[in-house]
Amino acid sequence: MSDDTIRLVTIGRILRRRWQLLAILTVVGALVGYGTSMLFPPRYTASASVLLPGQWEERALLTQAEIATSSAVVDRAAAALGWKGVSAGELQDRVSAKTSDGNLIKISGTADTPEHAQRLCDQLAKEFVTFAAR
Structure with a gap:
């Protein structure tokens, strides 16, 4: 043995x-x-990338990333989403934006379901592009 x-x-x-x-x-x-x-319910994070046209300096890109998560853009996204019980202030805590290589800004959003996280990112990217175009 x-x-x-x-x-x-x-x-x-x-x-x-x-x-x-x-x-x-x-x-x-x-x-x-x-x-x-x-x-501690599960949280899901999705992201969307926005390509800015033209040449941008690093400082200007950082400013654009801050604008993407500013209250002006988040308030518009919250109004467009129309989620009950979720205020713009809560959404402000759930979103982030950072610069990537080139002229990319990566916008991330966290929500309770994958679908909500993706809708949040998409809407925030759409509102950011609309705001930046003005």
Whole structure:
């Protein structure tokens, strides 16, 4: 008999003796996981990229990224989305924008469902392009 066989037999004996404790720990772990998922619901993040035409300096791109998440743009996006119970202030906390290589601005939005996250990003990008065009 090899050492591996003896170890497996020993582990089997331990599991047979302590099966009630393992079952209790499994149920407690499942309840803790369920409770945690209720307290902290899942969040989904989507992103949209906006390509700015022409040549831009780094500082100007950073300014455009700040404009993309400014209250003027977020307020317009919130009004267009029309989500009940979600204010423009809450959306302000859920969106971000940063510059990428070239003249790209990556706009990200977080919501409770993937569809809402994508709609938020798309609407914010649309409102940003409209605002920047004026």
